Structures are given as C-alpha cells and as structure tokens.
Amino acid sequence: MADRLSCMSASGSVYHELDGPRREIRLLAIHPSRDLAAQVQCSLEVVSLDDDPVFEALSYAWGDATLNHEILVNCGVFHTTGSAGSALQALRSQDNRRVLWIDAICINQSNLIERSDQVKLMGSIYGTAKTVRVWLGIEELEDIGVLDVFKALTSLQGASDTFKSVTEPNEHILAKMCHFLGRSWWQRFWVVQEVALGQHVVFQLGVESIEFHELLLAHRICTAYFGGKYSTNSYSRAIRIFMTAFDNIEVLDLVHHICVVNKISMDPRMERYAIMLWTAIANILRVRKTTDDRDRMYALFGLLPPGFVRRTKMNSSYSSTPEQIFIDVTYHIISSSKSRMMFNYLDGPRIPLVSRSHSGLPSWVPDWRTDPANELEGSTFRVERDVIFSASGDSAFSLKRLSSNTLCLQGIFIDIVLQCFRSESRCQNDSHENYSYAFWREKWASFQNLPLNKAMSQSYLPGMNADAAFRKTVLLDCEPNLGAGKGHKRLTAEDSEEMFRVHELFMQSEYEHKSDAQNFSGADLRRLSYMKDCVRDRSFVITTSGLMGMAQGYPEPGDHIFAVAGNSHPVILRPSEFYADTWLAVGECHVTGLMYGEIMPHKKHFSDLQQNLYARSEVQNIKGGRRNPRWEEVSAKPDDPWEWLLVE
Numbered sequence: 209m210a211d212r213l214s215c216m217s218a219s220g221s222v223y224h225e226l227d228g229p230r231r232e233i234r235l236l237a238i239h240p241s242r243d244l245a246a247q248v249q250c251s252l253e254v255v256s257l258d259d260d261p262v263f264e265a266l267s268y269a270w271g272d273a274t275l276n277h278e279i280l281v282n283c284g285v286f287h288t289t290g291s292a293g294s295a296l297q298a299l300r301s302q303d304n305r306r307v308l309w310i311d312a313i314c315i316n317q318s319n320l321i322e323r324s325d326q327v328k329l330m331g332s333i334y335g336t337a338k339t340v341r342v343w344l345g346i347e348e349l350e351d352i353g354v355l356d357v358f359k360a361l362t363s364l365q366g367a368s369d370t371f372k373s374v375t376e377p378n379e380h381i382l383a384k385m386c387h388f389l390g391r392s393w394w395q396r397f398w399v400v401q402e403v404a405l406g407q408h409v410v411f412q413l414g415v416e417s418i419e420f421h422e423l424l425l426a427h428r429i430c431t432a433y434f435g436g437k438y439s440t441n442s443y444s445r446a447i448r449i450f451m452t453a454f455d456n457i458e459v460l461d462l463v464h465h466i467c468v469v470n471k472i473s474m475d476p477r478m479e480r481y482a483i484m485l486w487t488a489i490a491n492i493l494r495v496r497k498t499t500d501d502r503d504r505m506y507a508l509f510g511l512l513p514p515g516f517v518r519r520t521k522m523n524s525s526y527s528s529t530p531e532q533i534f535i536d537v538t539y540h541i542i543s544s545s546k547s548r549m550m551f552n553y554l555d556g557p558r559i560p561l562v563s564r565s566h567s568g569l570p571s572w573v574p575d576w577r578t579d580p581a582n583e584l585e586g587s588t589f590r591v592e593r594d595v596i597f598s599a600s601g602d603s604a605f606s607l608k609r610l611s612s613n614t615l616c617l618q619g620i621f622i623d624i625v626l627q628c629f630r631s632e633s634r635c636q637n638d639s640h641e642n643y644s645y646a647f648w649r650e651k652w653a654s655f656q657n658l659p660l661n662k663a664m665s666q667s668y669l670p671g672m673n674a675d676a677a678f679r680k681t682v683l684l685d686c687e688p689n690l691g692a693g694k695g696h697k698r699l700t701a702e703d704s705e706e707m708f709r710v711h712e713l714f715m716q717s718e719y720e721h722k723s724d725a726q727n728f729s730g731a732d733l734r735r736l737s738y739m740k741d742c743v744r745d746r747s748f749v750i751t752t753s754g755l756m757g758m759a760q761g762y763p764e765p766g767d768h769i770f771a772v773a774g775n776s777h778p779v780i781l782r783p784s785e786f787y788a789d790t791w792l793a794v795g796e797c798h799v800t801g802l803m804y805g806e807i808m809p810h811k812k813h814f815s816d817l818q819q820n821l822y823a824r825s826e827v828q829n830i831k832g833g834r835r836n837p838r839w840e841e842v843s844a845k846p847d848d849p850w851e852w853l854l855v856e
Contacts, residue, residue, distance in 0.1 A: 222252055222281050223316040228325055231257040233333060234314040236281075238296060238306045248279040248296045250286075252314070253307075257332050265337035266310040267402040268295055268344075269392040270499070281313070288312055295343040298414065308341075309333055320526045327506050330398075331405055340406030342393065347414030350387045355411075355418045357381060358388075361426035367433040371447075382446045388413070389453040397496040398507045400489075404463035405511075420460075427457040462588075463489055466511055479513045483545040484591045486512055491553040494576055501530035504576045505537045516544050530577070531568040535613055538573045542615075546605040548775050549590055550574065551795050552760045570613045570856050571782075571792035589741070592696050593686065597776045597798075601805035605774025606846075610854070614838045618850040619770035620807060621818040622778055622799065623751035624827065627651065628763045630747045645682060645711075648748040652678060652756060668756070669801040679704045681756040681800040682748070688738045690731045696738075707735045749797065753817060761795025766830045769797060771807050773850060778802065781855065787836035790854045811849040 226232040277293020360366035409420035608616035668677035749757040781791035
C-alpha cells in the first residue's frame with residue numbers, strides 16, 4: 209500500500225491499478241492551509257469499500273471544460289477542468305485534512321475499463337459516504353442570502369412573510385431563488401443517483417450550506433401554501449416558473465423513495481413497483497444533460513432493485529453503443545415490470561414511425577437522448593392506475609424477444625382508430641382543457657349523427673349512459689384521492705359531477721378575470737389540477753365501433769388497439785408498411801368500458817369485428833405485403849382468443 213501513497217510514478221501518472229474484487233476506490237485527501245490563495249495540495253489514497261472508509265462524496269456539475277485549475281496531487285502537478293478546482297479550493301479546511309471522493313480525479317478518466325468498473329460501484333460509493341456534498345459553485349451577487357430565504361420557507365409563517373402577496377409577489381426574492389434553482393447542477397443526470405443514495409446530503413453554495421431535508425420541507429410548505437394553484441392563472445407567472453423549477457426537489461425525493469424500497473423490501477410486488485416508478489422517473493429526467501449518452505442509463509441503473517440488476521446480468525460497458533444500451537435496458541424493464549408502461553414514453557410518431565430508423569432504435573424503445581415524452585405520465589400516476597385497471601383480465605404476462613430486436617406479444621384485437629383529436633391543437637394557454645373537453649364532446653356527438661343534446665343521453669355500452677361514458681373517458685376513470693393519503697382512485701359518479709361543476713365555475717372565473725378563483729378549496733384545486741393533467745399531451749380517440757378512449761403517444765386513424773396479455777391498459781399498434789402482421793408501437797391507451805376485463809366475456813364480438821374490418825380494402829392497404837422472417841422463430845399459435853403480435 210505504501211508505494212500507492214507515494215508521489216507520482218516515473219511515468220508521470222498519479223494512477224495505479226485498482227483491485228476490482230476488493231472493491232477498491234481512490235480517495236482524495238485535501239491538505240489543510242490557512243492561506244486561502246495557496247495552491248491546493250492533495251494526495252490520492254487507495255481504500256476498499258469493504259473496510260468502511262470515512263469520506264465525503266462530492267456531487268457537482270463539471271462546468272466549463274476550458275477552465276483549467278492546476279493543483280498538486282501526490283507531489284505532482286495535476287490539471288482539473290470545470291468546477292472541480294473551485295470546489296476543492298472552497299472545501300479546503302484551515303486545520304484538518306478533508307477526505308473526498310470526486311469522480312473527475314479519483315477515477316482515471318482515460319481508462320475505459322476502469323471507468324466501467326467504477327460506475328458499477330457508484331451506488332456503493334455514494335451510499336457509503338458519511339455525507340454527499342452538493343457543490344453548486346461560487347456564490348455570486350444574485351445568490352447573497354438565498355439559502356436564508358429557503359430556510360425561512362420551512363414554515364407556513366415563513367412562506368407568508370416571504371411572498372407577502374400571491375398575485376404580486378416579491379419579484380426580487382423569486383428571481384434570487386430561480387437563479388439558485390437554475391444552476392447547471394440541477395440539469396446534470398448523474399446527480400439524481402448521487403443525492404438519492406446519500407445518507408446525509410448537504411447543498412453548498414460558496415461557504416454557505418443547507419440540508420437537503422430543509423429544501424424538501426421548503427418545497428412541501430410552498431406547495432401547501434399555494435394549494436396547487438400555481439399551475440393555474442390565479443398566481444403570477446413568476447411564481448409558476450419558480451414552483452416548476454422547485455419541483456426538481458420532489459423528483460429527487462421520489463428517487464430516494466425508490467432506494468428506500470430497494471433496501472427494505474424483497475417482496476416481488478414491491479420490486480415491480482420500484483421498477484415501474486423508475487420507468488416514470490427515467491422519462492422525466494431525459495431533459496437532464498450528460499457528457500456521454502451511455503450514462504443516461506448507467507446513471508440510473510444503480511437505482512434499480514438489486515435482484516433485478518443481478519438477473520439482467522447487464523454490465524456497465526462503455527464499449528457498447530448508446531442504442532444497444534437503450535434497447536437492452538428497455539427490454540429488461542418491460543420484462544421485469546411485466547408491463548408495457550414503457551410504451552407511454554415513446555418519441556414518435558411526431559414524424560412517421562418508420563423514419564425513426566435513423567436513430568437505430570426499434571419502435572418500442574424510447575430514445576432517451578430526446579426531451580421527455582408525455583412528461584405528465586411521470587411521478588406515480590401511471591403506477592397507481594396499474595392497480596386500478598385490468599384490461600386483459602387475469603391473463604398471464606407474455607413476452608418474447610426475437611432476433612433483430614423484435615418483440616413477440618400476445619394480444620386480442622379490440623378495434624381500429626377512426627378519429628383522434630390532440631388537445632394541444634386546440635389552445636396553448638393554461639385553460640386549454642376547457643376547449644378540449646367541449647371540442648371532444650362535440651366531435652363524439654357528431655360521430656354518432658345525433659343532435660348534441662340527445663347524443664349524451666344515449667347508451668354507450670349496455671348499462672352505461674353516454675354522458676357518463678364521455679366523462680369517464682376524459683377523466684381516465686380516476687379521481688384524485690382527497691383524503692389524508694395521496695394518489696388516485698377509481699372515479700365515482702358523484703365526484704365526476706363535482707369535478708365538472710368546479711371546472712365550469714373555475715373556467716368562468718378565469719374568463720371573467722375574477723380574483724375569487726383563489727378562494728377555491730384545496731380539494732377543488734386538486735380536482736382542477738388533475739383535470740388539466742388528464743388532457744395535456746393526450747389524444748381523444750374514437751374507434752370504428754364508436755368506442756371512446758384517451759391515448760398516449762401520437763395515434764393516427766388506422767392504428768389498431770389490442771388488449772395485451774398481462775397488461776393493465778390496452779396498447780395501440782401501427783401496421784408496418786413493410787411486413788404483414790407486424791407492428792410498430794405507438795403507446796398505451798384507456799378505452800372506456802373495457803378497462804376491467806370486459807373484453808374476455810365478449811371475445812367473439814371482437815373476433816367478428818376483426819374479421820369484418822380486415823376484409824375491407826382500406827384496412828388491407830395500410831399493411832405491408834411481405835412475410836416477416838421473424839415468424840420462423842415463433843412457436844405454434846397461442847391459446848384462443850390470443851394471437852401473436854410482432855412489434856419491431
């Protein structure tokens with residue numbers, strides 16, 4: 209060990225080979241100095257994580273790579289770029305050594321094998337550290353006093369004193385907090401894992417610091433203080449911008465929740481819950497930045513349940529392409545979660561799905577390099593709906609992976625999309641759900657060839673009033689839980705009426721610019737917020753037989769809807785232009801009247817409908833004519849009424 213702590217080797221390298229089986233890492237010891245302007249002097253030490261070393265782990269944004277800081281490491285000159293140098297300068301103690309783990313220095317960045325091996329240890333490194341210290345940078349003029357503001361927000365009285373007025377808030381204070389939340393660290397991908405795994409997390413700005421739990425409490429107090437109204441026009445634009453940025457804290461806490469579940473539970477149901485929650489969070493975090501696209505998966509892979517990681521036998525290898533990593537991770541997530549929830553986060557088809565081939569990804573794999581798709585499906589909403597609905601009944605989950613990254617699913621035909629209407633096409637302002645509801649209601653009524661006042665009183669399906677069916681559809685047959693607990697539950701007729709009553713009152717007050725919208729109860733505001741989320745980034749779908757649905761992704765007329773074995777939601781697939789009976793994934797959907805296994809007792813009806821539709825020339829013309837060679841890999845036909853679906 210002694211030679212490993214000595215000065216630079218004759219070759220000029222400060223790095224020596226690490227012992228992988230011993231889980232060795234390097235730690236950087238910063239030597240103390242009372243001269244604040246003195247050059248930083250450090251030494252690299254090799255330790256084993258199995259020996260429970262005591263150290264702090266630094267979480268930071270690399271910053272400007274052109275900025276060069278010269279420090280001394282093991283008696284030799286070492287050049288570090290970005291913000292690492294300023295962090296070391298600020299964190300240096302006057303009297304005692306300070307021991308840190310900092311990736312830019314403790315990992316030999318030029319050694320790809322070592323990088324891959326150390327990435328596998330990232331979870332253990334940040335989980336072992338006595339403190340994860342988030343370095344946000346040097347304090348600037350705009351930052352003076354900002355941490356005191358956040359600390360004041362940890363009480364309702366502090367929030368009231370800080371904001372004074374919700375319609376005309378202190379713009380200077382809001383600008384200061386937005387500047388803090390706009391620092392580059394908040395956009396970095398790796399920091400999510402780093403903070404979530406930390407036992408004790410401290411945010412440091414210059415010489416000032418604040419605990420993570422203080423920021424989290426401040427966010428919760430602000431959310432309670434504003435009552436969720438910051439998503440409407442009742443409050444100033446400045447407050448809405450601030451709270452949207454502040455929501456990053458909630459995302460970090462959600463990821464931390466996954467880590468807690470992984471540690472305390474070996475229950476397969478909890479593992480599935482953690483994997484599904486991971487899927488939603490991974491989509492939200494697509495907006496964050498990485499220097500290497502492969503890190504988009506590796507940065508989050510350590511947050512998955514340990515049993516899942518072991519079963520996949522996936523290794524963090526920088527010799528793989530980003531596309532292959534995206535494909536492998538997506539497949540294992542679908543397989544282990546026993547859900548096609550991942551289909552909600554596909555990127556297309558804003559352009560034809562076949563045009564996605566330039567990305568090197570099959571249609572069922574999200575391109576994690578693009579901005580989030582259907583971001584409002586984030587958090588726990590889709591995970592909660594998985595418990596509420598069971599469109600495929602009690603059927604067992606089925607998934608096969610064929611060659612050329614083709615998936616083989618079991619499905620039952622439901623219908624073909626006849627018309628679809630995207631909410632964003634109507635209005636872009638904060639009240640556009642009102643226009644969408646009215647527009648969709650009108651379209652569905654006209655489709656039935658009935659006057660509007662009669663259409664909504666007709667039967668939709670046996671035992672279901674058409675107006676009630678429409679409301680169930682646009683509310684996704686769910687409602688926010690207004691009790692002590694959070695989350696959502698199955699919609700009741702009474703709450704459906706109440707939601708639309710509150711919605712109409714609110715829209716009227718918005719239209720007339722009345723300030724009394726602020727006096728709505730917290731329960732009413734949760735209803736309004738939920739209704740907004742139901743509409744945004746979704747499409748209202750009408751099928752050939754008059755079924756209504758709400759769809760994720762970008763469905764088009766001619767897309768097919770299937771119940772897929774083991775999935776809680778129906779899935780929309782688009783016929784391939786090249787192969788017959790081959791499909792491209794579009795997304796999941798909600799089909800009113802078929803979300804609780806109703807398709808199984810009526811399977812003959814849907815089989816007859818499929819035969820009639822498939823006999824039509826217009827349906828035949830949208831399908832490819834060639835036989836997919838992947839069919840040679842498929843076994844005998846599945847049990848009736850299921851059919852194989854090849855998805856490429």
